Amino acid sequence: MRLFFVLLTLALSLAARDDYFFETPYLQLGKRPAATSGALDLMWLGHDKDVDFKVEYKSSGGWMPAAVSQVRRVDFAGTPPHRVYAASLEKLKPGVRFSYRVSVGGKTVFEAASMSRKSANQNTHFVVFGDCAAKTGGQRAVAYHASLEKPDYIFITGDIVYSRGRVSEYQTNFWPIYSHATADPKKGAPLLQSTLFTAVVGNHDSQSPIEFEKNPDPLAFYLYWSQPVNGPATGLDHPSVPQFKGDAALQAKFLAATKDTFPGMANFSFDYGNVHWTILDSNPYVDWSTPAFRQWVLNDLKAAAKAKWRIIGLHHPPFNSSKAHFSYQRMRVLADIFEQGKADLVLAGHVHNYQRTHPLTFAVEAGFELGKKQEVPGKWTLDKSFDGERNQKPKGVIYIVTGAGGASLYNQEQTADKASWQEFTTRFVSTVHSFSVIDTTAKQLRFRQIGEDGKELDRFTISR
Numbered sequence: 507m508r509l510f511f512v513l514l515t516l517a518l519s520l521a522a523r524d525d526y527f528f529e530t531p532y533l534q535l536g537k538r539p540a541a542t543s544g545a546l547d548l549m550w551l552g553h554d555k556d557v558d559f560k561v562e563y564k565s566s567g568g569w570m571p572a573a574v575s576q577v578r579r580v581d582f583a584g585t586p587p588h589r590v591y592a593a594s595l596e597k598l599k600p601g602v603r604f605s606y607r608v609s610v611g612g613k614t615v616f617e618a619a620s621m622s623r624k625s626a627n628q629n630t631h632f633v634v635f636g637d638c639a640a641k642t643g644g645q646r647a648v649a650y651h652a653s654l655e656k657p658d659y660i661f662i663t664g665d666i667v668y669s670r671g672r673v674s675e676y677q678t679n680f681w682p683i684y685s686h687a688t689a690d691p692k693k694g695a696p697l698l699q700s701t702l703f704t705a706v707v708g709n710h711d712s713q714s715p716i717e718f719e720k721n722p723d724p725l726a727f728y729l730y731w732s733q734p735v736n737g738p739a740t741g742l743d744h745p746s747v748p749q750f751k752g753d754a755a756l757q758a759k760f761l762a763a764t765k766d767t768f769p770g771m772a773n774f775s776f777d778y779g780n781v782h783w784t785i786l787d788s789n790p791y792v793d794w795s796t797p798a799f800r801q802w803v804l805n806d807l808k809a810a811a812k813a814k815w816r817i818i819g820l821h822h823p824p825f826n827s828s829k830a831h832f833s834y835q836r837m838r839v840l841a842d843i844f845e846q847g848k849a850d851l852v853l854a855g856h857v858h859n860y861q862r863t864h865p866l867t868f869a870v871e872a873g874f875e876l877g878k879k880q881e882v883p884g885k886w887t888l889d890k891s892f893d894g895e896r897n898q899k900p901k902g903v904i905y906i907v908t909g910a911g912g913a914s915l916y917n918q919e920q921t922a923d924k925a926s927w928q929e930f931t932t933r934f935v936s937t938v939h940s941f942s943v944i945d946t947t948a949k950q951l952r953f954r955q956i957g958e959d960g961k962e963l964d965r966f967t968i969s970r
């Protein structure tokens with residue numbers, strides 16, 4: 507009998523939730539590259555009707571009201587029209603736990619807790635995975651084990667939502683797993699309400715051209731995510747921005763809805779605690795050998811010289827040993843910039859497994875011009891003396907592939923076949939889905955790769 511009432515109460519509260527939310531609240535950086543305060547945006551999706559949402563939040567003191575705005579209306583074929591809302595949690599101090607509640611007509615309709623953004627002198631603990639929302643068991647298990655880590659935030663290395671990053675696919679493959687009501691290895695976890703999510707686009711999130719006839723609700727990344735737009739100057743007609751084809755009315759509707767995000771949110775940088783992130787769209791339509799683009803990356807890294815750690819987040823790995831996608835090496839053209847800018851790690855996805863390189867430097871072959879080519883010839887120099895245990899001082903940049911977040915794994919047979927690895931690869935695990943856990947202090951960056959069963963697959967430490 508008691509169980510019946512518990513279930514009834516749960517059902518009624520879920521029904522009340524459904525009355526107000528198309529998708530329940532999630533946390534975003536907003537357009538804030540610098541971590542000068544603990545501020546974050548609380549966002550959610552509402553139904554397509556006027557609702558007077560109120561948001562309050564508190565850390566140590568009393569409840570504070572947050573300014574709520576309707577960011578955009580999303581109305582594309584395949585999904586009921588809905589609205590994107592944001593509340594600016596502006597007065598949070600850095601690195602504190604806080605509670606928030608959303609109310610309508612004086613009644614609380616959602617409440618949860620999270621961690622505010624950390625500032626430059628604070629240590630961090632975060633999770634990274636890519637190639638994830640494919641509605642698989644691996645995705646659910648990774649979400650569950652990631653939630654056990656209680657990370658400050660999560661970074662997704664692209665291919666956020668399969669198979670085309672569409673609005674309709676977010677409804678089936680993304681929200682139900684990362685907003686699952688309970689943490690369950692077979693179902694997912696309530697991550698989005700409690701954990702800041704950050705991400706870069708992959709080839710499944712953004713293509714060129716975007717064909718609106720075949721794909722009427724594309725590029726949902728630009729509708730739902732709110733991240734800085736401080737990357738290199740582009741604009742709709744820039745050759746390194748997806749071009750549009752088909753249905754002009756749909757194109758116009760998309761562009762009107764994403765004036766604040768498209769195409770600016772493709773490339774950006776931000777600080778979180780003592781880490782500086784440089785986020786790059788590595789899709790084939792982008793030419794990172796363009797002098798202005800190279801200069802932007804170098805300037806961005808140099809401006810972050812005081813950050814304790816510098817991490818590059820992108821989708822297509824510059825250095826990969828998998829037979830799958832082996833020849834796509836375009837991002838190698840930035841290796842010298844990463845080295846000059848003293849990047850510590852490059853975190854990629856695209857290849858659905860886990861790989862780590864020796865620390866390396868790379869010189870592109872003299873006279874090479876990228877154009878539309880995929881392979882980038884050149885010479886690497888490897889630091890094989892670094893093992894991340896006895897020797898924790900790498901000479902060069904460590905390149906990680908952490909693309910085992912849910913989509914079907916690539917080249918499982920190569921895990922045990924070392925002879926098939928490139929000379930630069932020192933770890934290769936493709937037999938399980940997995941995610942990365944990174945801890946940073948002023949003196950140490952500790953990296954662990956964790957499998958979908960919670961078992962550790964790899965670890966190394968970089969010390970200053």
Ligand SMILES: [Fe+2]
Pocket residue numbers: 637664665708709710821855856857
């Ligand atoms: Fe990919």
